[in-house]
Amino acid sequence: MLTELHIRHFAIVKSLDIEFRRGMTAITGETGAGKSIALDALSLCLGSRAEASLVRPGCDKAEISACFVVADDSPAAEWLKDNELDADGECLLRRVINKDGRSKAWINGSPVPLSMQKALAPLLVNIHGQHEHQLLSKDEHQLQVLDQYARHQSLLLQTRDLYKQWAQVEKNYRQQQQAKADQQAQRQLLEYQVQELNEFALAEGEFEQLEADHKRLSNHRTLKEASLFALNALYEGEHNNANGLVQSAASRLQEAADMDAQLGDIDKLLQQAMVHIEEAALELRHYQDQMTLDGGELEQLEARMTQALKLAKKHQCAPAELYQLHQRLAQELAQLKANDEAGEQLAEQRQQLRQQYRQQAKQLSDSRVRAARQLSEKITQAMQQLNMPHGRFEIMLEHQESAPATAQGTDKVQFQVTANPGQPLQPLSKVASGGELSRISLAIQVMSATQQTVPTMMFDEVDVGVSGPTAAVVGSMLRELGLQCQIICVTHLPQVAAKAHQQLQVAKQTNGQETETQVTALDSDQRVIELARLLGGDKVTDLAKANAKEMLAC
Structure with missing residues (x-):
């Protein structure tokens, strides 16, 4: 899990040192204060693209480092060991961006190519952005969500490997046949x-x-x-x-x-x-x-x-x-004549690999069917909890033996939903209401995350379009998810923030010449004030504070 994040001269941040704990952490603050600054900085340590504009004006470079605790039996620990970057249960990521836009990366003190940070990132953190619903409307991302929930990585790898072998033999066979025709x-x-x-x-x-x-x-x-x-x-x-x-x-x-x-x-x-x-x-x-x-x-x-x-x-x-x-x-x-014999061998090998691939793709499809059934039920229940009592979600999966082969198998996956009684299921991309789409997207993200093994999950204002009692349900879902892994949630909803185990406040300060962002870990009394502000605006009333205390007590 993520334990520390250190940021220097990044955007409007001069210097920040943030500590994170287990469970659910809520990050709140005024609009424009830079609530997502921590997620943006962490993304750089995870291999995202760097630009010169990210360096604080007047500074030569920006520097971000993130410290993770890594379990000995986790995929991340295995990856670090395989790449000779093991550091006894810790993983320190560091990224430096120069003002000319060039950057350098380190893992546990060793300089590495940026591609290695990108390869390690999915084993440490899973980030869900506020525009996740746009991705969820795409078939390839829907398939990826289902596969992550199914946790059948070995089946995916075997299918991909067989596809590569078959594709290579198919290419060689076609070249041989063309050469044979040319040489007749x-x-x-x-x-x-x-x-x-x-x-x-x-x-x-x-x-x-x-x-x-x-x-x-x-x-x-x-x-x-x-x-x-x-x-x-x-x-x-x-x-x-x-x-x-x-x-x-x-x-x-x-x-x-x-x-x-x-x-x-x-x-x-x-x-x-x-x-x-x-x-x-x-x-x-x-x-x-x-x-x-x-x-x-x-x-x-x-x-x-x-x-x-x-x-x-x-x-x-x-x-x-x-x-x-x-x-x-x-x-x-x-x-x-030897080429002809080799062509016959290729033809036989081609047929064998085709059969093996189709059998493997069918096993993968069967696993997806089981996972789709379970995930559909979970997301349907979550939708109904999110103030869509008649909501229904179903993952439609089509498998054809003769479908074109791909590295991901031969399945077509489509997320279909209905939010109102009497309405038929329709593709997620055709959901008209922005509020409904936000809640459906949130239900998919939270429920699909229950099967993931990534130790840290981040949600960047995924609760946009949610309010009232529904927001409290969202907070409860994230808190419950926080019992399985570390949850870091950027939110503007007091109902969500109140459900967190700990809360960080982001504030922007200026002296008229320069602007600086600060992050403060709130104690119980400070949380009451911050929740009251979220409830009532800049003017914190006794009634707002009473409501905040009641929310924290629930």
Whole structure:
């Protein structure tokens, strides 16, 4: 709950230190005194937008800090712990606004982005403004009120998560289907090209081998003659073959080596030369033996080379690149087929998520139906207590299996009311009477708050348009609500203020040069005077004071 609020140089406030207690606190004061100043300042600590005009004239900056006591098992304590901002049961929010409009925020002494204060705010305070009835006329806000009362946050989160998953898979599926349609012609071409290259089945490096074999076979006669000439010249010729000449030279040198040892080394080289000549001759004989010309083989080579050249021309690449082209096209086709399989998986996943989402949305809808029934009865009773004896309130909820999916489910919610006998239920937005609308709005706010777990609730003049005995009922409702959580209520009605456990008075003072707002916690006697003023105006009479005492005693 909120325990302290410190305000410095904010609007017409120079310095304010306000302490709050449990139960219901009423804030009263003259019109224009700034009764809502505390709520406006607190809103800044809760992440609302800051403007340079909020800084007190003549000051460099405005500073607001709010201190809360946080229960260990509360959502706020869990949030602080998760964000490493825990401070042993306390939460201190601080906001500084410079005169240029820029601002800074802190939580428990740690500087934080404004978004973190906004995220924490709903776990600490729920503020109901005097224009709440304008929001209540909107379908999305009506749904939010019902969900808050139902307290089925887990169902909402599960529905939202399934919706996000389904929406993402749906997006991926549509993109895949569009890509598939766009790639259909490409796939058909790839299938034809890969099939054609599969049938040709050119192996890696095969075309280079084809060229080499073709060159060899087409030059068979030249190769045979050259190798035969070399064989005869080296070894098998009848006259002057290389082997015979080297052998003769070696014999002569062997005889001469006895006379000069230097010739022995040359003789060794000639012996080695004869060995190499014999080896070369053996290889040439083997080459001659295998040189058989097969006309059919040459024709096959020429046919395969011709087909390779045609395919290369068709695909605008070098013949030697056909193998790599074949592999690349086959890979592209395989990827398209894999995309089709992925699309089938997406289709299956899409259907599963759709079913899961619809089932989850139905569970959420069932929970809303139960909550709507309970809340409708409570608000009807509250309306009748607020001087609408024939008032009736009903939350109409429509659930359709085929309704467009949203993160909040597939329900349509509409608040319907009737204030007078014989009149049918009609949407809240069509209520004509401002006074009736104010009382209905107040009944909705108070009754929907009974299920909320937020420790502090603030009502900013939500009792506008209410008076007389009805105002006393409003005060009783808020006081009873104050037994469940801390209630801070800005009001101009003495009947409401009298029901509070404590009362703060807001007053505006001026010395002719500057204006300043002050907030005073009233004791019993001061409350009598303030209530008497609210009852009778600026002139406080004995009768007004007597009435005030009687109101406080009730």
